[in-house]
Amino acid sequence: MTTLDPQAILAGRTPGRPSIKLMVGMVVTSLCALTALVLFALLGGGANFFVCVGLAVLPVPIMVAAVLLLDRLEPEPTRDLVFAFLWGAGVAVLGALVLNTLGLKYVTEPVFGDQGRFWTTVAGAPVVEEALKGAVLFVLLWFRRNEIDGVTDGFVYAAMVALGFAMMENVSYYLQALDGGGTQRLEAVFVLRGVVAPFCHPLFTAMTGLGVAYAANRRTGRVTALVLGLLAAMLLHALWNAGTLMGAGGLAVVYALNFVLLVVLLTLVFLERRTLVRQIGHYLPGYLHTGLVTPQDIVMLGRIPLRREARRWARSIGGKGAARAMSDYQLAATELVLLHRRMDNGVIDVPFFARRRGELLRLMVVARQALAISRIPAGPAAPPPWGPSGFAPPPG
Template sequence: MPAPSPKSVLEGRSSHRAPVPLIIGLAVSGVCLLLALPSYVLLVPGAPGNVVVGMLLALPTAIVLVALVLWIDRLEPEPRLMLCVAFAWGAGVALLGALIVNSISESVLAVVFGPEPAAVLTTTAVAPVVEESFKGALLLFLLIVRRHEIDGPTDGIVYAALCGVGFALVENVLYYMQGLAAPGDVWGTVLLRGVIAPFGHPLYTALTGLGVAYAATHRGPGRFLAVVLGWCGAVALHALWNGGLTLGGVPGLVFVYLAEAAVLLVLLVVLVADRRRLVHQIGRFLPAYVPSGLVAPNDLRMLATMPGRRRARAWARQTAGASGAQAMGDYQLAATELALLHARAERGTITPQRFFARRDAIVGLMRVARDAFFRRRPQAPQPPWSRSEDSGFFTLPQQLHQMPTYRQDGNPGQR
């Protein structure tokens, strides 16, 4: 059996094969999307070609949002297949499931309260619960199947936001089709959903993502409560937005827009704090590998910033070609994963057997990568992150011998 590829090692797989649950999830999501789009033609009067026009109007917003999410995910990027599953789940399973349940709920409520009250109740009360539940199911799926990939709040927000972007993309197609069926309405809808308030669904589901991230990185009974509270926050914010649009008029729209802006600001603060936490973990855990030669002291400064990592890859490309640049990228991601692995061991969220197996695989990849990007050409330039002007950027911890890890007896302790 061939040795695992660098990508497989970084994603925690023991073979080249993609995980079967993720492939199944991607396939099911695609089928649901194929079922959802034709149903729009039946629900909305007008030409079938309006589906294509609606998609063209919705794509620019989705592309910008996906780019923002991937930008957030640069320091410790998640596996591409998992990101695709998150997006496809929102666009397929969550969208079709919510469409069916919301339609049935509105029909039942119409019998009891009449058509107009039923529409208001469905929009303000039923839809937030249904939609956030279907989107949140993806995060629970990842928590159960790929829990080790969720290392902190950033990962939870990334998966949740991509799921929300996928959902919003296809939902916007429906709203734009309704606008096309009523001449003069479509551009106002595009302005509201695509320009003024594009962060809606990603923002709501991000709250569930925070709860799931806490559950993935902590132990104890509070994990379940964190998931429930995150979901409740997502439903409440979603219901606030829908209610403000439906019942509040312009003042209601302004209020809920400010509320969403405040939540967005909080999430940005969380992302910045989590990035600093990750940089701190790199500086805390990796110095223990300096004596072995696996990590050089100057590498710690390089790993701490995205500009430093870019300079390192450019240097590796100049000295060892494209393969050297790829090896440098693998080394950077593996070093980051190694720091996160030690952090999980310290929290007790990984078994000793899993810790040692994963550590050995990552260390092996880092050694191979170092060999690759140090195959220098004649008169190779000095690595840019080792120059004297960078020396004050990153401070190494003074007590390197106090790095927490697993002892060989399998219990957390001091090295």
């Protein structure tokens, strides 16, 4: 009997070790990030560098946790998220450092003279940086299209690459602040970039993420969506950079615009979650005859608190292994719903649908079997708290 690799099935990849392409990508992006840090260290030197790195890292765990909180129904593969973050912190930052410097020296300064730095900040940098950040989203669209199921996934991947980029960029900004105005200047820059507006870079790149999400889930208008998404990211970034140069009033206006757009984007994410819950109730009843789900299980799968309660119940009857099996079951069922949606949208063919559905159903079967044999000997197991379910252990 072949041993299942649940994580590979859920991630839609070939079981076994990570692909060579992913491993090479991880190495390259990490080396780029280290190179950028070395350059910043040479720029700042001494203790200032470590202080600035600490301040740049400080908001990142909070922001990453907030982003992942939006993606609880169908979490993205960890290795893909890490790759996106490292791309932002490595390839995008190092590429932007080189291209922005060259653009300033050979384009904007020769053309605009004393205004060259202004035009690099307002026009050059947004184009370069959003193109470099967006590039990894295009890579994911090409190689991992089936992992991008909608607005939420596009936003999550965009936010991860942007958070990596912002973290490294902030090291540079904080070093420049210390060099140009001491600790008071550093405090002001940290409050702006690390406290007041840490969501700006994720918001800019989220526009590209929306275009990528549309292209991954529709058959027409893909190129238009990608171009418009990237242009919107560049425009928002340019407006923000211009606002920072126009005093408190200009910055306040641009900040308000960004905040409104963030609320709109989060609203789209929550509406998409509600749609997914409805689709769970639409597609999964077709599998009632298989015994893999009951009506009560469908209710549980559509509510995050009940999913969490189900994992706690599984742990109570069978420990960590049972909790892992319950998690695999929940994610496989959700992936099955998303697979049906992609089939209805016409973005996958019948052979792929059949193969992928078979993998997910097999994982659901194995997860149920794991729950059936995982028992804590001490005392009878409690029934599932969400009602009659195929997960309930047999009496006695």
